[in-house]
Amino acid sequence: MDALFGWSWLIIAFPLLGFLINLVSTGPTRERTVGIVASAAAAASFGVSVLVFAALLARPAEARLVEVSLYRWAAVPPLAVEVGLRLDPLSTAMALIVTLVGTLIHIYSIGYMAGDPHIRRFFMFLNLFLASMLLLVLADNFLLLFVGWELVGLCSYLLIGFWFEVPYNAWAGRKAFIVNRIGDFGFTVGLLLLFWTFGTFRYGPVFEAVERGTVEAGLLTLITLLLFAGVTGKSAQIPLYVWLPDAMAGPTPVSALIHAATMVTAGVYLIARAHPLFAAAPLTQGVVVVVGAATALWAALIAAGQFDIKRVLAFSTISQLGYMVAAAGAGATTAAIxxxxxxxxxxALLFLGAGSVIHALEHAHHHGGGSGPFDPNDMRRMGGLARRMPTTAWTYGIGAAALAGIPPLAGFWSKDEILNALRGAAGWSALAYGLLLAAAFLTAFYMTRQVWMVFAGAPRSPEAAHAEESPAVMTAPLGIFAFFSIVAGWINAPGLGLLAAWLEPGHPPTFHPEQAALATLIALAGVGAGWAIYRPQAWPAGVEDPLQKALGAFFTALNRKLYVDEVYDALFVRPFQGLAWAVATVVEPYGIDGAVNGLARLVGVAAAWARRWSSGYVRQYGLSVLFGAVFLLLYVLLILR
Structure with a gap:
């Protein structure tokens, strides 16, 4: 089976091939054909990932590292970079997740994007997004990882602003791109410092040098902090999380792909991949743990005050990424992955379920279910959809319960393992543990709030009253994701521990009944609070949101995302815009253009003066020669004296 490793590049090549086929195909093509080509490419990538995983599984645990060199990329001494793949338990596990989730989202998109005039461009970008993330995951060196890192940033910009005809969508794409460039500046400096320190970008030699203890601790701290700056951008952590809520401007399948399998998971993967570096920098680890936990609580708090169905999920993703980052920072790599x-x-289930709801409401609105302006994302215009869309409702409820950490669903096991990793710790980790417990309560609360607002009670709009279930091409992926949301947690449940045996042999997952009981009680308390406030009897149709009524100005602050965007706008955006205005209206015309134009005018004046001596009269030329000779004579006499 080892021969399969030589074909591992097909994991990246298949979605790239799908991109190229749809790029070069011309003439009238059925939109379903475009989607089938893209989905088949993603499915083929998943198939190769399974084969490579099986080949690696057949090896002994100590031999599960295969490096495949493809070709020499650059050779400018001392820099020598190979384009190669690193196949190990971490990269293959990530490849399986990315390709499986990506394939199902591609299939769902065939139904969701039906009728869109730019569906070919959509699937091209979706395939390129998948290929870029796989390049990031499978790269065998930091520089190649950085190429994938930047490509997923480009693809997110293209897909968030996909419907760029609407100004807000184009703005949201630019915001995501610019905010990530801020984090990536630190990442780039960190990579340069890493090369200056180790003389290579390859993982193996870098990690070996760290393990030998030949690198100064302060230098490692600086490198890892700079790398973490990139993580705060890609994985939407404080202070660079602000792009992700606005990324909902893109089509819903894009949101699902960004939040579930690409882009935002890149930062968590980077910390896990560079674990030897972070483990050798305790100060950085403390920063990572605290930032992750603080982000988890901050985002969960804001999510409780949102009315947009996708924006609730966006802040939920930021919060859950905080859990992963905190775990990775604490060295609990298996728990994070x-x-x-x-x-x-x-x-993915929740975003695609939200897309199913939005698709149904838009369809009802355009076919006589309502009139006038209508926001299909506003949960206040939903309600009663469980009767109209039973498949979407049931699967969505499973996803919400898994996210809330209700046992025995998948989210319970993975979240409990993170809490176990921080339980009983001292210092900053103890603070992080408390913050994550508070975030767990809020998670259960805001997801219960959302489920009741969307699916329970009476319809609160004509569109909700006339909504119909989505087609099978959309509901089938929901069912598959719901199945995995139920059973995936058992992969690493105590007593089985398959993921731990794969990633860290000899380190089985631990289970503390008292911790599990505490986490379950906190989750149930959040569910109970959400039910008490938002059950139909407590919130009849036509009445203001009860939480908004109870919290008043504080709820308004939550709904406005605690005014972080306004603060950033005042501190950074407006001063930068003022500087740009000054450069454009003062420095450019009067400084740069003034200097260039002034020089041109000076040359013109000199030329005009010189033209006076080019009259064509021999007498004038003779007089000039005489004056010149007299001048030279006087000059020589003065020097000789």
């Missing part, structure tokens, strides 16, 4: 995997399933 475990939660990344389970989260991929139930968050």
């Amino acid at each position: 475990f939660h990344l995997g389970t989260h991929a399933f139930f968050k």
